[in-house]
Amino acid sequence: MVEVKKERRPRRSYTEEFKAGAVRLVLEEGKTVSQVARDLDLTLSALRTWVEQARADSGKGKPGALTSAERQELTKLRKQVRELEMERTLLKKLGGLHREGERVKFEFIRAQQAHFSISLLCRLLGVSRSGFYAWRSRPPSSRKRVDERLKVLVRGAHTLGRRAYGSPRIHRALRNQGVHVSRKRVIRLMQEERLVGRARRRYRCTAEGAPGQPVAANLLERPFTAQRPNQRWVGDTTELTTPDGKLSLAAIIDLYSRFVVGWALSAMNTRHLVLQALDMALRRRCPPEGLLHHSDQGSTYASEDSQRVLARHGIRRSMSRRGNCYDNAAMESRFSTLKNELGEFFESASSARVKLFDSIEVFYNQQRMHSAIGYAAPAEFERAAA
Known part of the structure; x- marks a missing residue:
């Protein structure tokens, strides 16, 4: 049996700009080292080394760590900030729901309960929790039950797409999850949930050539495809x-x-x-x-x-x-x-x-x-x- 030697992968190196960007995601954006390493396809040891070096350079290493009381106070403040940000985000989503009847409000609460607490939703919409639970206990139709489940999935796909996905990508995201649904139904659910993708602006040509500079021939000739990486x-x-x-x-x-x-x-x-x-x-x-x-x-x-x-x-x-x-x-x-x-x-x-x-x-x-x-x-x- 002939042993096939696996081609050794070239050792990757990164610019200081890339390292600094990865470190900022940990130190400034509050993400964990493992999360950033997974998102950027890096090794944990390499990213930890970059973070420790950045902390040492800025004088914010372990010797200057916060006390237990300071950490507790900081955690409390962060929780309050998250709650305020959540409330502000929810207020933007409410729109004119305050003028709607209880049924519409309850439907909105049920669709949003995967992302926000029911207490917060009821308080901002001016309805009682007991009323919501009584309404929710009523048996809905089978299609309504499917619609409500799909709405949660649609909003989740829209959120994961950083609120930029339109119906084609959300439809594909649901298909990738094994959810069989037509694109027309996705469009209807998005309209009911007031979800929209970001449309492109019309292109305006502003670039100019460099007169007197050597110009290369157009070898690409517009087929924007390749058969392999780095081609x-x-x-x-x-x-x-x-x-x-x-x-x-x-x-x-x-x-x-x-x-x-x-x-x-x-x-x-x-x-x-x-x-x-x-x-x-x-x-x-x-x-x-x-x-x-x-x-x-x-x-x-x-x-x-x-x-x-x-x-x-x-x-x-x-x-x-x-x-x-x-x-x-x-x-x-x-x-x-x-x-x-x-x-x-x-x-x-x-x-x-x-x-x-x-x-x-x-x-x-x-x-x-x-x-x-x-x-x-x-x-x-x-x-x-x-």
């Missing part, structure tokens, strides 16, 4: 807004799985920005020679530094035709989705960095269903095909 990458930049000015975001997507392999954020849209995104992608994926990198004709991608880095790694260049956004539609679509789901105005540059890290690395790469790959998440699609 075709597409990259582009976009602008975000803060009170202090504009921020530029550069990103690179693998067309095989739509995985965002590299990205970078900066106050200026220069060649250094796209090179930072490319450096993250190269460290994370370790692509073989022959990879195709497609972009527009902007000066950041046509610069000598960009050409030199691509050539050094054996990467072929490809560029869209001047002013033709359809030649890089996959990247334009990704930025459009990002802005619709996350917004393009942020309180500060640091807030933008934290939210983008969570949106790209945690939600989009690891969780969000993508229609181009059979409504699977990019990371899930790659693991299934491995």
